[in-house]
Amino acid sequence: MLGQARSLFVFAFALLFLSACQMMTPTPVVMEVTREVPVTVEVPKEVEVVVTATPEPMMAYEPREVMARAGEGQDTSTVQAFLPETLHIRAGDTVTWKLVGDDLHTVSLAGDEAMPIIVLPIDGADPSKGVMFNPAVAFPSRMPGAPVESHDGHTFGNSGILSHDPAGPDAPPNDSFSATFTTPGTYKVYCLFHPWMVATVIVHENTYADVPDQAAIDAQADAELAAYQAQIELARQQGSQPVSMPAADGSTIWFVRAGNLNALTGDFHAQVYEFLPKELTIKAGDTVVWTSAEFHAVTFDDAPPAPEAVIPQPVEGSPPLLVLNPEVFAPMRPSAIYDPAQYFNSGDIGPLAVNGLSWALTFSEPGTYTYLCGFHHEMGMEGAIVVEPKG
């Protein structure tokens, strides 16, 4: 979701990363314990002999840092999953999730309170005055330079919006999130943008021997990725053929998928961020209906470049407000018949959207009309409708 807004976060994160983030890993603790055990030996007479036994030194558990992935897939191939989906670690271990794919995600740990909602009114109460990303969602819970957060299930922890782009002129990108799991138990890790993107961290006692090493974790992640990539190829094939039905007036109604996922399984983890078919040839008078598999928009932009999805609004002394641009998020349909001289936009359509699951437009004039997804065009989500003369 919102791949388009990536460059804006450069500005947004600049304030948070004025000093370079220092990654603080826990110092391994090695304790040598010598125990003096008094042993009383019975000997004749009143002589008492005390023998001091020195057992093997006990090695305390050495905490590890293991790496996992948040999201995978390049360009329009999108894997919305934490890889591996399940991690076995020991209490005291630190997990670092690194953003690998091109889409935006968060790595978020639930605390005792409900997770923050994604979007808030700028004004506090009145959404008609504009909405923004909730700062609790958009920005990291850990301040730059602060130690890695410990998580025991009671405190909210959040990466903020992960992005490959640098957070500022001299700052690294906010592209990973680490947490130290202190207490045995089972913990869930969420992406606040993609509700189906959930990982499970099973934290064993620190004496537990059978946890996978990094090589085994990577192999598991690669195997899960390969399965998702196979689903992406299948979804792409399923969406490549145009689908149509005759309309009552003799014209044709065409269906284009905005984004696609495996139609048989409906699995949201593997998605194609494309219009399928990408280019569709129709006749003048025909209607195109777009349906969405996720969070996409159909945007015919009369005055390129396309508007930014998020407009940072500076705030003195704190991170900017990340205002959602209504030009991209809200529907805009000046007429039922397409007019190249005007801006048409479906707003967000699909299962995560508030504007409905589909959006339609009728084309009356021959020509080639390109369009894009207002949220994902930077990832390559663009299409074209070729309108041929009738008859």
Ligand SMILES: [Cu+2]
């Ligand atoms: Cu999209």
